Amino acid sequence: MILAVTGGKGGVGKSTVAYNLAAQLDGVVVDGDLAMADLPEGHGPDLHDVLAGRATPDEAVREDGPVTLLPCGRTLAGARAADPTRLADALETIDHTHRWVVVDSPAGLRADVGLPLAVADMAVLVTIGSTAALADALRVRELARELDTGLCRVVLNRAGADPETEAVADRLGAPVVSVPDSEALATAQRHGHPIDRTAPDSAAAVAFESLAAAVYACSSV
Amino acid sequence: MVTFDCSASHHDGVTLVTVFLRDLETSMRVTVRNCLDGPVWPPRTEGLPETGWTATGFSGVLPPGSHALGYATPAQPDGTPAELADAVVAPDATPVGAGLDSPADVVRELGDPSPPADAVPATDPSTPPTSAETALRDHGSRSSPIADSDGSATPPAPHTAKDSGATATHGSVTDTTTGDYSEAFPPELGPWIAEMTRRVDRAVALAEADTVPEATSAVREVGGREGVQELANAGDERQLRLVARRASQLADQRAAATIPVETLTKIT
Numbered sequence: 001m002i003l004a005v006t007g008g009k010g011g012v013g014k015s016t017v018a019y020n021l022a023a024q025l026d027g028v029v030v031d032g033d034l035a036m037a038d039l040p041e042g043h044g045p046d047l048h049d050v051l052a053g054r055a056t057p058d059e060a061v062r063e064d065g066p067v068t069l070l071p072c073g074r075t076l077a078g079a080r081a082a083d084p085t086r087l088a089d090a091l092e093t094i095d096h097t098h099r100w101v102v103v104d105s106p107a108g109l110r111a112d113v114g115l116p117l118a119v120a121d122m123a124v125l126v127t128i129g130s131t132a133a134l135a136d137a138l139r140v141r142e143l144a145r146e147l148d149t150g151l152c153r154v155v156l157n158r159a160g161a162d163p164e165t166e167a168v169a170d171r172l173g174a175p176v177v178s179v180p181d182s183e184a185l186a187t188a189q190r191h192g193h194p195i196d197r198t199a200p201d202s203a204a205a206v207a208f209e210s211l212a213a214a215v216y217a218c219s220s221v
Numbered sequence: 222m223v224t225f226d227c228s229a230s231h232h233d234g235v236t237l238v239t240v241f242l243r244d245l246e247t248s249m250r251v252t253v254r255n256c257l258d259g260p261v262w263p264p265r266t267e268g269l270p271e272t273g274w275t276a277t278g279f280s281g282v283l284p285p286g287s288h289a290l291g292y293a294t295p296a297q298p299d300g301t302p303a304e305l306a307d308a309v310v311a312p313d314a315t316p317v318g319a320g321l322d323s324p325a326d327v328v329r330e331l332g333d334p335s336p337p338a339d340a341v342p343a344t345d346p347s348t349p350p351t352s353a354e355t356a357l358r359d360h361g362s363r364s365s366p367i368a369d370s371d372g373s374a375t376p377p378a379p380h381t382a383k384d385s386g387a388t389a390t391h392g393s394v395t396d397t398t399t400g401d402y403s404e405a406f407p408p409e410l411g412p413w414i415a416e417m418t419r420r421v422d423r424a425v426a427l428a429e430a431d432t433v434p435e436a437t438s439a440v441r442e443v444g445g446r447e448g449v450q451e452l453a454n455a456g457d458e459r460q461l462r463l464v465a466r467r468a469s470q471l472a473d474q475r476a477a478a479t480i481p482v483e484t485l486t487k488i489t
Contacts, residue, residue: 035336052442076341081442084334085269085324111267112334114327143331147321 001219002091002101003027004120004149007127008136010107013157014126015039016189017179017211018104019067020204021124023194024212027100028061028068030091032116035079037072039104040065040192048073050090051082057093066193070094084111088119109139117144122152122218124211125172129156129164134171141172152218153177153211177214179207223249225305229257229298238302240279240290247285248314252307254278259296260433266329268441273317276432278303281317338445420457427452 005018015031015038022029031039031047042062045055047070062069073079095101103116117123123144127137137154144151151174156163159178169176179185182204188195195205224243229236240253255261255278263274273281279290321327406414423443430436443452 034334076336077444080335080338080341080444082335083438085328088324106334108334109331110334111328111331114321114331115324118321118324118327147327 001099001122002095002103002116002120003152003215004103004105004116004123004144005126006105006113006117006123006140006144007125007133008107008109008113008138008140009127009133012126012128012133013155013179014107015104016185017124017126017155017157017208018102019189020185020194020196020208021211021215022069022100022102023067023196024208025100025102025215027102028070028094028098029102029104030070030094031072032087032103032112033072033106034082034084034112035076036106037074039069039071041074042069042071046071046073046078047090048075048078048082051084051086052078053083053086057090058097061094061098066197068098084115087112087115091116091119107136109143113140114143114147117149118147120149122150122215124153124155124215125151125174126155126157127168127172128158129160129168134168137172150218153214155179155211175214177207177211179204179211222246223251223305223308225308227301227303229302231298234295235262236294236296236298236302238292238294238298240303241287242283242290242305243287245283245285245288247310247312248282248316250280250282250307250309250311250314251305252278252280253290254304254306255292255294255302256300256304257294257296257298257302259294262293262295262433264291267333268437269325269329269333270434271318271329272323272326276434278306282311282314284316338448341444343451417457417461420452420455424452424457 003021005014005021007014015033018029019039021027029039031037034047034051042060042065044062045060047060049055050057050060050070057070060070062071073082091101091103103120105113105116107113117140125137125141125144127133141151151172154168154172154174154176156165156168156176156178158181159165160181163176163178165176165178180203182195182202184199184202185195185204188198195202195208199205223245225241226243227238227240229238231237236257236259238255238257242251242253261274261276261278263270263279265271273279274292278292318326321330405411423439426439426442427436427449430439440446440449443449
């Protein structure tokens with residue numbers, strides 16, 4: 001099952017959601033931001049090598065960290081040498097050996113956002129409550145529709161005490177899971193740990209649990 | 222049914238071929254074949270050939286109406302430039318370019334996300350090596366499955382192996398150029414060897430590209446036409462042979478010099 005975590009705007013927490021969701025689902029998280037990777041680095045071949053034909057997807061998957069990860073290279077030369085059209089095949093190959101493949105998509109609306117969406121079985125849209133972020137989320141929502149990818153949940157990230165989940169759900173056309181603003185979550189992400197290991201009882205950890213349960217439910221529809 | 226005609230014009234060493242398919246009453250699957258003696262350079266969007274174009278011409282479903290197809294080729298415009306090889310009625314087929322069915326369609330529609338060539342720093346020794354290069358450099362010092370799989374993913378260039386077989390007379394040289402990295406390179410030399418391996422691989426890819434997509438991908442890999450020129454003029458072979466010769470000479474001298482360890486330790 002391939003799940004695209006996408007959102008349009010940069011800095012809304014796509015990587016954090018993708019990483020923690022993959023941890024909850026016991027899946028593999030793929031750092032799909034070819035030019036500006038966010039997830040932890042790994043040693044050995046990475047997604048740039050896979051997309052340039054220098055390594056197979058399975059060779060690039062790292063299982064030695066807290067979350068199984070297909071890291072992405074950091075160099076512009078690597079990003080330029082990578083052929084983005086190979087991404088679909090790479091994700092499908094990993095999908096054969098892993099129950100869940102969670103793709104952390106980049107910001108924007110270019111092909112590196114569209115390709116994971118095109119091959120994904122469903123999408124999770126991440127946004128924050130600002131008007132600008134919601135406008136970009138709507139654009140990605142339209143792109144997902146164009147590519148026939150179902151939207152499973154919207155994640156309203158860094159939500160305050162009383163998040164406007166209903167209004168957001170209404171605008172984006174999918175149920176909303178709100179993830180509270182959390183220093184513990186930001187610290188865990190900075191150190192490459194999922195929140196359920198560092199603060200399992202925190203509100204953020206509970207939110208990711210319920211997001212994972214919702215994703216499970218979507219997959220069985 | 223369908224009327225076919227075509228024309229060609231030659232400008233600056235490139236022949237531009239224009240094909241007209243007129244009066245299609247219904248959707249038709251057509252195959253237009255290039256008859257000139259040269260490769261087809263198809264129209265491209267975001268660096269990728271438009272849907273339906275192949276190495277020999279165009280093949281795809283066109284909706285009713287009149288259509289123009291155009292391509293370029295380096296061949297001289299001798300005789301009829303193109304022919305309608307096949308045209309069958311296909312009323313239920315989806316016309317080309319109607320959806321985002323393939324990854325290439327998505328890239329054409331949404332834009333190639335690759336950074337522009339100008340943004341990529343020119344190759345120099347200070348450029349951080351890619352992870353594959355790091356793995357190659359570290360290969361001798363660790364025997365994890367990561368390094369092994371990576372090594373096999375970047376096989377040594379066949380030309381290098383062939384050349385070494387013809388010229389190398391010393392086992393050490395043959396070993397390093399046929400991919401048997403049983404010993405680690407000295408740390409000072411590792412990045413340079415990794416860089417040379419990458420450049421040779423790219424040169425081989427450029428030399429062996431038979432089709433337009435292969436050539437396009439190989440050219441893109443080196444950063445466009447400037448990159449091709451730079452790689453062609455860099456004198457990599459001369460440098461590699463110079464190093465190989467010098468290393469051979471030193472190895473011979475070293476082999477001839479037997480250090481009398483026991484005697485010398487007695488003196489001191």
